[in-house]
Amino acid sequence: xxxxxxxxxxxxxxxxxxxxxxxxxxxxxxxxxxxxxxxxxxxxxxxxxxxxxxxxxxxxxxxxxxxxxxxxxxxxxxxxxxxxxxxxxxxxxxxxxxxxxxxxxxxxx
Amino acid sequence: xxxxxxxxxxxxxxxxxxxxxxxxxxxxxxxxxxxxxxxxxxxxxxxxxxxxxxxxxxxxxxxxxxxxxxxxxxxxxxxxxxxxxxxxxxxxxxxxxxxxxxxxxxxxxxxxxxxxxxxxxxxxxxxxxxxxxxxxxxxxxxxxxxxxxxxxxxxxxxxxxxxxxxxxxxxxxxxxxxxxxxxxxxxxxxxxxxxxxxxxxxxxxxxxxxxxxxxxxxxxxxxxxxxxxxxxxxxxxxxxxxxxxxxxxxxxxxxxxxxxxxxxxxxxxxxxxxxxxxxxxxxxxxxxxxxxxxxxxxxxxxxxxxxxxxxxxxxxxxxxxxxxxxxxxxxxxxxxxxxxxxxxxxxxxxxxxxxxxxxxxxxxxxxxxxxxxxxxxxxxxxxxxxxxxxxxxxxxxxxxxxxxxxxxxxxxxxxxxxxxxxxxxxxxxxxxxxxxxxxxxxxxxxxxxxxxxxxxxxx
Numbered sequence: 001x002x003x004x005x006x007x008x009x010x011x012x013x014x015x016x017x018x019x020x021x022x023x024x025x026x027x028x029x030x031x032x033x034x035x036x037x038x039x040x041x042x043x044x045x046x047x048x049x050x051x052x053x054x055x056x057x058x059x060x061x062x063x064x065x066x067x068x069x070x071x072x073x074x075x076x077x078x079x080x081x082x083x084x085x086x087x088x089x090x091x092x093x094x095x096x097x098x099x100x101x102x103x104x105x106x107x108x109x
Numbered sequence: 110x111x112x113x114x115x116x117x118x119x120x121x122x123x124x125x126x127x128x129x130x131x132x133x134x135x136x137x138x139x140x141x142x143x144x145x146x147x148x149x150x151x152x153x154x155x156x157x158x159x160x161x162x163x164x165x166x167x168x169x170x171x172x173x174x175x176x177x178x179x180x181x182x183x184x185x186x187x188x189x190x191x192x193x194x195x196x197x198x199x200x201x202x203x204x205x206x207x208x209x210x211x212x213x214x215x216x217x218x219x220x221x222x223x224x225x226x227x228x229x230x231x232x233x234x235x236x237x238x239x240x241x242x243x244x245x246x247x248x249x250x251x252x253x254x255x256x257x258x259x260x261x262x263x264x265x266x267x268x269x270x271x272x273x274x275x276x277x278x279x280x281x282x283x284x285x286x287x288x289x290x291x292x293x294x295x296x297x298x299x300x301x302x303x304x305x306x307x308x309x310x311x312x313x314x315x316x317x318x319x320x321x322x323x324x325x326x327x328x329x330x331x332x333x334x335x336x337x338x339x340x341x342x343x344x345x346x347x348x349x350x351x352x353x354x355x356x357x358x359x360x361x362x363x364x365x366x367x368x369x370x371x372x373x374x375x376x377x378x379x380x381x382x383x384x385x386x387x388x389x390x391x392x393x394x395x396x397x398x399x400x401x402x403x404x405x406x407x408x409x410x411x412x413x414x415x416x417x418x419x420x421x422x423x424x425x426x427x428x429x430x431x432x433x434x435x436x437x438x439x440x441x442x443x444x445x446x447x448x449x450x451x452x453x454x455x456x457x458x459x460x461x462x463x464x465x466x467x468x469x470x471x472x473x474x475x476x477x478x479x480x481x482x483x484x485x486x487x488x489x490x491x492x493x494x495x496x497x498x499x500x501x502x503x504x505x506x507x508x509x510x511x512x513x514x515x516x517x518x519x520x521x522x523x524x525x526x527x528x529x530x531x532x533x534x535x536x537x538x539x540x541x542x543x544x545x546x547x548x549x550x551x552x553x554x555x556x557x558x559x560x561x562x563x564x565x566x567x568x
Contacts (some may be wrong), residue, residue, distance in 0.1 A: 017270070048280050077231075095250070
């Protein structure tokens with residue numbers, strides 16, 4: 001399949017995630033949208049990795065593997081971020097019994 | 110790379126010490142010794158001494174500039190531990206872990222200052238920010254702290270997403286993450302590469318709180334426990350800027366004509382928004398948050414006029430801004446009243462502290478004979494060489510004049526207002542005063558002889 005399909009698919013996923021972050025009010029859903037953005041990037045990286053691999057196969061058999069390596073690092077970092085992020089959301093829920101970010105206006109004044 | 114190994118080791122050490130149930134004084138002493146060692150090990154590395162020679166040039170390679178920056182950061186970190194180490198105990202019960210997280214953040218600093226692959230830039234920035242989310246929310250019962258950490262977390266993760274998309278697009282364009290090869294020899298960028306470049310530009314502008322991506326900063330800095338705001342607003346911001354400069358210097362240097370005008374626009378916008386909004390603040394903590402945005406505008410000028418002059422200016426700015434802000438925050442943490450009125454009459458009660466605060470405020474405002482003046486001067490000089498430099502410099506100077514107004518409001522409160530009845534000022538210990546005096550001396554010495562610091566860049 002041409003690379004364009006992958007590019008458009010992951011850009012679409014990324015945009016859905018971005019719009020979700022900017023418009024939703026529930027902290028958990030915002031969080032899911034951020035994960036969607038990261039996964040769109042993962043998909044794109046793997047697709048590019050394959051593309052570069054096929055293109056330069058004759059020159060160097062291991063070309064393109066670094067893109068897939070990067071995906072693993074993103075997964076690890078995302079996992080670390082999830083653990084911290086959910087802890088923060090739980091901490092907030094304990095105090096105000098809600099995960100609605102409408103409550104996040106104490107600092108404005 | 111000495112610092113990377115030592116900081117990682119000390120971070121783990123601090124975690125185990127919390128299990129052993131030592132007293133606060135012991136924990137603090139160990140942390141201070143550790144940070145002192147980090148500083149000394151960086152100085153030693155500048156003389157060519159390496160604990161272990163990490164051969165990973167494809168991932169990160171430390172250069173002279175990174176080492177000087179790192180020694181400024183670890184030196185300021187050491188002073189920060191000396192001044193504010195005691196106050197961290199008031200935030201919550203996990204005293205040792207706070208130090209541990211700060212040591213881990215220093216590991217991130219090393220990566221941000223030495224990356225040669227975009228992978229390491231990403232990891233470095235994440236190692237810096239993830240512990241910061243925790244530190245911001247460390248005052249668990251305080252709703253403001255909760256709110257600040259959630260806000261910081263959601264926006265930080267969002268900007269990380271943007272950065273990753275940028276990296277992915279760049280990878281698609283060139284098939285490599287190495288900063289040296291990201292832009293091809295032809296120097297003509299493809300659309301994918303340009304898209305990636307601007308996504309990275311925006312996300313890094315987010316991290317260093319440059320306008321129009323600054324809106325999270327005042328809330329987060331205000332809500333976080335004051336001891337940690339001090340750390341976030343100084344060392345973290347400076348390190349993020351150093352990484353920003355390094356990326357655009359090493360990787361996108363040959364595309365300077367494309368992004369330079371954007372850097373200039375962001376710098377001007379940051380200067381205007383930061384300075385004008387700071388004028389209306391009543392709380393010193395919030396005022397310092399806006400002042401940090403305004404100072405970020407000046408540091409953006411370093412990116413705008415990127416070159417040798419800007420690099421020197423960046424080191425000087427890092428030192429002068431961090432020293433002054435850490436000192437002001439360390440006093441602010443102990444004050445009972447964070448409003449500007451809370452400083453009324455401090456000069457009568459404690460002339461020594463007030464004098465040192467005055468030096469720091471003057472340095473932030475950029476009055477001659479202080480380090481802040483020369484730092485601003487270097488940045489303006491660098492910006493002057495760029496396209497449309499004159500316009501940008503005129504706006505920057507005007508905004509520096511505005512900044513004098515709000516820094517002097519604090520000065521005026523300290524010196525020319527009588528303390529309100531029943532106002533309580535904290536007692537400052539002699540050791541605390543000695544460290545503050547050292548900071549004031551450093552600021553003045555750098556203001557007269559910047560070469561003392563800058564010559565390390567070359568020799």
